Amino acid sequence: MWFSDCNTFSKMQATSGTERFNELFSGLEDCDEDEQRKKIEEMNEIFDGMNKEEFESVFTTRMFYKIYKMIEEKKLSIENAILLLKHVGYCDVLKNFWNPFVEKSLLNKRFEQMIIEEEKIKEEKNEKLLVDLCECYLLLNGCASSELISICVPCLLEAALKKDESEETRKEKEIALLALSHIDRYFFFRQELYLNEIKENILYHQEHHNLTQLAYQSAWEFLMNRFYFENSLKVIVNELHFGREAARELEELTRNMDWKKKEGEEMNKEEAKEEFALIRWLKTCEMYFLNCRLWNEENPGLINSIVHLYRAAKGNNGVICNLCIYSLRNAAEKRVVRVEDLLKGGAIDVFLEEMQRPKLNDNIAYECFQFFMNVSSRLKEKEDDEKEEEERKATKMETFEKLEEEGYEDTITSFYGIFELLKNKYYGDLSLSISDYLVNI
Template sequence: MLSKDGMEKDNTKKFNELFSELEHYDEDKQRKKIGETNEIIDGMNEEEFRSIFKSELFDKIDKMIEEKKMSIENTILLLKHAGCCVKLKNVFIPSFGKSSLANRFEKMIIKEEKKKEEKNEKLFVDLCECYLLFHFDFSSELISICVPCLLKAASKKEESEENQKEVEMALLALSEMGYCEMKQEQFLKEITEIIKHQQKHRNLTHLAYQSAWLFFMYRFFKDRNLEDTIANELHFGREAARELEELARCIGWKKKGGEETNKEEAKEKLTLMRWLETCAMYFLDCRLWNEEFIGLFCRIVQIYRAAKDNCRGICILCTYPLRNAVENRVVRVEDLLKGGAVEAVLEEMQRPTLKKVMTNECLQFLTNVSERLNEKMDNKMEEAKRKATKRKVFEKLEEGGYEDTITTFHELFHLLKMIIFDSYELSEDVSDYLVNV
């Protein structure tokens, strides 16, 4: 049986061998071989992607196109699949933008967009998708071309499996545009309609819907005027909670590391992780309170509890939106309490083993809860609410038997605050002490 390192080397070797043979085949056989190559790509990890998808590979592909040893259609078949895997596995590939292939794609996109007649719409969409999936620095000209093109492709209403895949790819590519600047008229009407249509008909895949929201969320960070649309018109809290609930049902939480997971389950797991990251982004800077937050916190806590034994990576992701929410003064501590977030973090602090990352996240959460519960309000009604919430928190602590942990925590409060917020490394001794008090 191959070790992990052996499997990585084997994947890299197989890919390089198959790729080196491609230029010797005719177009049909080359397409079949690319199918085999894509199966290898499915099993790659971050290190393998980085070792293979370098500027040399992209330059080699460009040369093969120039010498007519690979068609643009077969190039797209390879790159779209690889780009999708790269983004789902959150791998950053900076080398594409420096390659001759990127220059070729840019010229082809601009040329295709300028055509008045005989425009190849499929090729146009494919080129835009490949370009956005691998690039990370977009000019205003490319933004003005690619965004309308892909939003149009993502707006198709047919419910066939083939159309679902096309829409999914278009939205995934759009979601990777990050924080780049664009005007509302370039995206708002279309992306809002896509999200509303999904809420009514539920015809998008989970990944496609998450990608639509992620694209919109990046725009929100550049334009605060979008928040009312996000929170109150499109109901982000409600929709994120629904998606997390549905995705959680698709995952075998009791599987231990090394147990086989089918492709569909692996994809849904990665989509769930993307949703958690999107929620963390939103709570980082939202300014409008919404009652739907409580349901969303409930779902995040449920996922944390399902994942805590065998999916520790997901557990860590669950702490990010909770930590950001408690740091955000718009989100009420009472909402986090009702959603079970306070209790879940305290449960985590009681685990027999506690890693540095989780210790840090939990302490930041508890630090902010403690500070907020001790902030007196000038408004009498708000002050009464604060006291009531504080009383509920301490009742919850007593029910769970967490008094000793919290007493210890408060004794170390000043030291821990300096450690966390001055970005010093947490000592393993602190972690051991907290879980054994």
Template sequence: MSTSRIKRFNELFSGLEDCDVDEQKQMIEEMNEIIDEMNKKEFESVFTTRMFDKIYKMIEEKKMSLKDSLLLLKHMGYCNVLKNMWSSGFNDSEMRRRFEQMIFEEEKKKEEKNKGLLINLCECYIFQSCSFTPELLSICLSCILEAASKKEESEENQKEVEIALLALSRISQDFEMKQELYLKEITEIIKHQQKHRNLTKLANHSAWEFLINRFYTNKLLEDTVVNELHFSREAARELDVLTRNVDWKKKEEEMNKEEAKEEFTLVRWLQTIVVYFCLCHLRNEENVGLLKNIVQVHRAAKGDNHRGIRSQCVCSLRNAAENRNVKVEDLLKGGAVDAILERIRRRTLIDVIVYKCLQFFTIASNRLKEEDDDAKEKVKRKSSKMEIFEKLEEEGYEDIITSFYETLNIFNKRHYHTLLLKFSDYFVNV
């Protein structure tokens, strides 16, 4: 933890109430630069309930303008998501209750309503809070979607849209909301992006993440996501671009801000794809292309620096294998079987990735053992069995599985789900 960073941030924060408007803005800009450099421990040590209450007090006593406080809090919330950090200080603070009050008060105004202020309040609240009343969520959704729907392509506007969509993506999948509150607007945003490519990569992903997360409470979105918006095609495209943009030789601490953002966006796409394969059960021919690009990422993510990315890739492929509407021949065409075999050959016994690889082959094997009444499907299944069998035999798969015999129980003790101990459950019999 850098004590000098925290010390400087606290010095600036303490001096906010004793300076004029121009000085205060300059100090907040410097504080935002320090936030960009903070790690998780530093972030959590600074953004406490006490700090939020202090900001609230300064606003109430007219020692800090609301505009400047929003500048600080919005940037803090943006970095909160970008660095995958979290501070619970806001939830227990007086500021949270004051923000709720201001959002309701501003929303009730008619001709005098300050839309810019309301949008900023809603974005800050969504970034910082972990729970919302249905009425508050409805107001925030409407305001943030309006901000995210701006079509101007200036750099400043792109940044504002990115912040708005990133805030939307923070809304937990647990919150059930009527689709008339968001579906038309988010669909239009995604369609406009597909036509004009006006969003940043992070903004584009955030729009998709918000929509895919709604699957948890609304299964009726499948047709929109698969057939109207073509999620698999778009996700494959983004993975391809990001895979080429990421500098795979660099460690995280060696990356500049933009490089780190590219890799962060790639990881978020993989996490969203894991959810997609888990929850979307509509047949989709475009999944083959998506699988190919997941395999591309998996092969690019070499070395210890990218173990998390490889794990996400294998988890995506495992979930695809488990999805009844992703056919086994899709897994073959997409290169999933080859990729999993490559990974399992480079195993380490403490590696969670090996566990997921073994799950993949258990699932694929069980699916190929199922009976099918349709004659054409029987022929396809037999062909798939033969192709996988030949791959497994060529790669020495039986010897690999045998080598795990003494360690399967160890894997089972390390993970929540148990692996099968019978050898036959890992093999494709032709």
């Protein structure tokens, strides 16, 4: 009964917050600029606590049209509109919401026009306004035009390079880099538009620690998204040391998380922020494993940090555990990560543990079979180089002994009957031959 009353109270709070938000919004056009600002600051606080359903009930086509109309009729200043919309976009990205109304709205077209016009001004350009407009535009858009990208990317990278260490500047840099990280990975633009600046941002942080944790992760995500078309970007491995940096960040976040909470138990604001950071880093690691083509000695350490995170989250956070599994499976699929790296990093142990669970859902079972199929396939490929062939044989023997010790052959054989079912369910390339999952010497 008490639990039911708590749920009812929580829903009443949410409803009350949404109603207050709508009340404040409807009164915006009847206020002067200072009063508008106060109302918007309160609206932003309410928005921080909204869930997906509440967000979708508030930010509708009608609302974006009303904001556009108030701007056009000069009932809402562009500065106050930005104060609201930038926070909407910031929380939208943080909470992984997506609003389909913005991209085709008149408000979006108005922002595009303003960015282009502001960029054309050669003297007395309002740099802050241009940065604000670019941030709003990228945070609220799933895609952008080539013309707008060519303006927004250099503008925001420059804003992120500010050396001022004030809290306000750190927040500004965080929003600029978060906006850049929201640019779709399938959007190609030339290296000269971004590479030197994002490299400088990352290197400067590595030396001076001037970025927030989210800002630093966002800088990496922006760069890693470019990897989709530029998979030979040697700077990621050779100069910026992604493996080392990602491992360090994952280890720190893993230590800071409260893993004693039961799965589904409500987190406070700081805990939710740390969970969000872990999820973003894991997804960035996935992109790295999928698209990088350059092996480096930092890979075992990165894999080991993901394994540590998996063990910490096991039985506590299913979302993070599953993301660890996906990242490690992607690592096994690509030659950039050696089987030796998977062995040393503890990835093989993780998949053996998953397969020995009393209950294994279809999705994770599929990932496990993919992982061992890839490991087996790669260990069977002979190397032309004599030294590398000797290393392959040694790794194969070590892997065989570990699998034999854990009773792997009996375990994988017991699952044989569901291979075809999973192959059809996930439209994957699972082999129906049991020998393709075995490591024989």
